[in-house]
Amino acid sequence: MKPFTTVTGLVAPMDRSNVDTDMIIPKQFLKSIKRSGFGPNLFDEVRYLDEGQPGMDNSKRPLNPDFELNKPRYAGAQVLLARKNFGCGSSREHAPWALEDYGFRAIIAPSFADIFYNNCFKNGLLPIVLADDIVDRLFDAVASTEGYKLTIDLENQKVVTPEGDAFDFEVNAFRKHCLINGLDDIGLTLQDADAIRAYETRREQETPWVFGHIR
Amino acid sequence: MAGKTLYDKLWDAHKVSEREDGTALIYIDRHLLHEVTSPQAFEGLRLAGRKPWRLDTNLATPDHNVSTDLAERQAGVAGIRDEISRIQVTTLDDNCTAFGVREFSMNDINQGIVHVVGPEQGATLPGMTIVCGDSHTSTHGAMGSLAFGIGTSEVEHVLATQCLIQRKMKNMRIRVEGDLAPGITAKDVVLYIIGQIGTAGGTGYAIEFAGSALQSLSMEGRMTVCNMAIEAGARAGMVAVDETTIEYFKGRPFAPKGEMWDRAADYWRTLVSDEDATFDKEVVLQAADIEPQVSWGTSPEMVAGVSGKVPNPSNVADEDSRKGVVRALEYMGLQADQPIESIRLDRVFIGSCTNSRIEDLRAAAAVVKGHSVASSVKQAMVVPGSGLVKQQAEAEGLDAIFRAAGFQWREPGCSMCLAMNADKLGQGEHCASTSNRNFEGRQGFGGRTHLVSPAMAAAAAIKGHFVDIRTWQEGAA
Numbered sequence: 024m025k026p027f028t029t030v031t032g033l034v035a036p037m038d039r040s041n042v043d044t045d046m047i048i049p050k051q052f053l054k055s056i057k058r059s060g061f062g063p064n065l066f067d068e069v070r071y072l073d074e075g076q077p078g079m080d081n082s083k084r085p086l087n088p089d090f091e092l093n094k095p096r097y098a099g100a101q102v103l104l105a106r107k108n109f110g111c112g113s114s115r116e117h118a119p120w121a122l123e124d125y126g127f128r129a130i131i132a133p134s135f136a137d138i139f140y141n142n143c144f145k146n147g148l149l150p151i152v153l154a155d156d157i158v159d160r161l162f163d164a165v166a167s168t169e170g171y172k173l174t175i176d177l178e179n180q181k182v183v184t185p186e187g188d189a190f191d192f193e194v195n196a197f198r199k200h201c202l203i204n205g206l207d208d209i210g211l212t213l214q215d216a217d218a219i220r221a222y223e224t225r226r227e228q229e230t231p232w233v234f235g236h237i238r
Numbered sequence: 239m240a241g242k243t244l245y246d247k248l249w250d251a252h253k254v255s256e257r258e259d260g261t262a263l264i265y266i267d268r269h270l271l272h273e274v275t276s277p278q279a280f281e282g283l284r285l286a287g288r289k290p291w292r293l294d295t296n297l298a299t300p301d302h303n304v305s306t307d308l309a310e311r312q313a314g315v316a317g318i319r320d321e322i323s324r325i326q327v328t329t330l331d332d333n334c335t336a337f338g339v340r341e342f343s344m345n346d347i348n349q350g351i352v353h354v355v356g357p358e359q360g361a362t363l364p365g366m367t368i369v370c371g372d373s374h375t376s377t378h379g380a381m382g383s384l385a386f387g388i389g390t391s392e393v394e395h396v397l398a399t400q401c402l403i404q405r406k407m408k409n410m411r412i413r414v415e416g417d418l419a420p421g422i423t424a425k426d427v428v429l430y431i432i433g434q435i436g437t438a439g440g441t442g443y444a445i446e447f448a449g450s451a452l453q454s455l456s457m458e459g460r461m462t463v464c465n466m467a468i469e470a471g472a473r474a475g476m477v478a479v480d481e482t483t484i485e486y487f488k489g490r491p492f493a494p495k496g497e498m499w500d501r502a503a504d505y506w507r508t509l510v511s512d513e514d515a516t517f518d519k520e521v522v523l524q525a526a527d528i529e530p531q532v533s534w535g536t537s538p539e540m541v542a543g544v545s546g547k548v549p550n551p552s553n554v555a556d557e558d559s560r561k562g563v564v565r566a567l568e569y570m571g572l573q574a575d576q577p578i579e580s581i582r583l584d585r586v587f588i589g590s591c592t593n594s595r596i597e598d599l600r601a602a603a604a605v606v607k608g609h610s611v612a613s614s615v616k617q618a619m620v621v622p623g624s625g626l627v628k629q630q631a632e633a634e635g636l637d638a639i640f641r642a643a644g645f646q647w648r649e650p651g652c653s654m655c656l657a658m659n660a661d662k663l664g665q666g667e668h669c670a671s672t673s674n675r676n677f678e679g680r681q682g683f684g685g686r687t688h689l690v691s692p693a694m695a696a697a698a699a700i701k702g703h704f705v706d707i708r709t710w711q712e713g714a715a
């Protein structure tokens with residue numbers, strides 16, 4: 024997982040409430056055997072004019088010109104600005120996979136659905152909750168300023184605007200530690216590698232038949 | 239100090255470290271893999287540049303969507319007709335090769351349903367912690383081990399660290415006391431248990447199945463019971479080790495040998511709940527109350543004895559339950575108060591990780607012998623749980639008995655248990671099935687599943703409707 028310290032990135036707006044995980048990544052893509060490569064199908068149903076299927080060449084599909092992410096001014100965005108209850112619906116982890124694969128590092132919204140919120144941290148994405156009025160202001164700023172960028176300083180838990188305004192946000196200390204150090208659940212467990220090895224050494228004495236016999 | 243339950247012992251023996259939040263890092267001794275839940279876990283490793291922590295602990299085999307049709311199987315992996323299935327099976331092969339994981343590939347004689355293969359090979363042993371990306375991993379608890387299903391991100395976690403972060407479950411014991419009547423099998427016992435405690439009865443618990451009736455069961459029978467612990471809401475079910483357990487593993491390919499065997503067996507004998515251990519919940523049932531079970535609804539708790547009737551919603555007091563019954567009867571196309579024996583079958587499926595072991599096939603063959611499948615039954619199939627079960631059955635001539643009666647004799651796999659391959663029910667069709675789930679659509683869109691034992695399924699195939707296997711045996715004698 025990529026460590027997250029400070030990110031200064033272009034902001035793209037997603038101006039609708041209750042964006043569910045099926046909208047983030049439609050169910051036909053769940054049959055995939057992969058966890059990478061979902062980026063081109065992020066928001067598939069609103070992003071393209073035809074119906075997406077796994078295995079299609081997405082570069083040949085007709086784009087919806089009205090969809091924000093298709094506008095050249097938002098190309099390469101790393102911060103998604105969203106509305107309330109983002110990520111509701113099915114618990115599919117494919118949703119954060121798709122957002123991350125697309126290139127997003129952080130999502131700002133007035134609220135998030137629970138499971139989605141948790142799944143973000145596991146996949147190196149930072150979900151940031153800001154008050155409604157601040158989110159409104161940011162939507163205005165993004166609309167009126169081409170190339171609008173925000174700086175997200177996780178260490179100090181601040182979202183900093185180009186004008187120099189700084190908004191504080193909350194994040195669980197443990198999750199923050201994991202993100203800053205690029206630790207997913209596995210990385211975290213591997214911090215206990217010595218304890219695991221010590222356990223194995225002891226168990227190998229006690230129950231040797233459990234070790235080393237499937238080859 | 240109070241004694242320990244079997245679950246306490248298994249938990250304590252595998253605890254690597256404890257965390258402040260009450261979770262613990264638990265060491266995993268054996269990890270089974272199949273084609274459906276492993277691809278993203280392997281890819282996760284690859285993306286993070288990680289390697290499996292240990293290789294000698296993993297064993298993989300494709301089972302969920304391999305074809306059970308001989309001709310299609312013989313065409314190899316490239317010949318799998320369904321594209322998604324083919325990609326998943328190929329991906330498992332590729333991942334196992336790339337990472338060095340031992341695999342019994344599709345046409346290997348040792349291939350089969352992962353929960354049949356593990357014990358059969360002695361790859362899963364008493365006292366182990368055993369996980370697999372599949373909820374019926376509880377099967378392996380039958381041998382006195384801690385076995386439970388996990389999700390794909392946990393599969394990756396186990397591959398990378400050989401551990402899982404877990405919270406301890408509560409202890410529950412279900413005792414079935416007394417002797418089982420002739421014709422009553424492990425499947426009837428577990429369906430009866432679920433009918434009594436409900437599908438949420440075991441939620442949050444690790445269940446130990448005990449009592450004289452349980453102990454009288456063979457290892458195969460105990461596996462059938464533990465297999466369905468998950469249908470009772472419990473992630474793990476287990477049976478204490480006794481001489482039946484130890485006898486079963488003697489000479490299995492991956493089981494210890496010689497002096498090591500003796501050491502292992504001594505350790506395994508300690509895997510019982512202490513006399514003074516306390517359980518958070520205890521249920522006692524009488525074996526004498528159990529008759530052959532048939533599920534009539536769309537949840538495994540919707541069962542009745544074969545001599546009984548489909549329930550009448552107007553007799554159900556609780557409003558929610560009544561609605562559930564009404565909906566189930568509608569989906570199943572059954573009438574209130576209809577005798578169970580009057581339910582007619584379109585298809586019969588003998589197989590799945592619940593009932594596809596040699597003992598199951600023997601029981602079914604004994605019923606079928608000398609009879610023919612009823613003309614009203616469109617299809618009756620037997621799908622052995624593994625290549626070795628199939629080989630053994632053929633050596634005993636069971637395949638010939640099934641074929642002579644009009645059954646199809648298939649290649650090993652999950653098959654019609656979950657309808658991920660071509661084996662499925664048509665809309666509205668009734669199936670007597672030895673599998674474990676009768677959810678709506680489980681065996682095919684609109685399909686109607688009745689869970690039963692292998693002997694009951696076999697008899698239903700012959701008669702075209704359910705019959706009481708207890709009278710059958712008398713008649714055949």
Ligand code: SF4
Nearest residue numbers: 374590591652655656
């Ligand atoms: S036989 Fe059925 S329940 Fe068992 S592992 Fe296969 S699909 Fe799952």
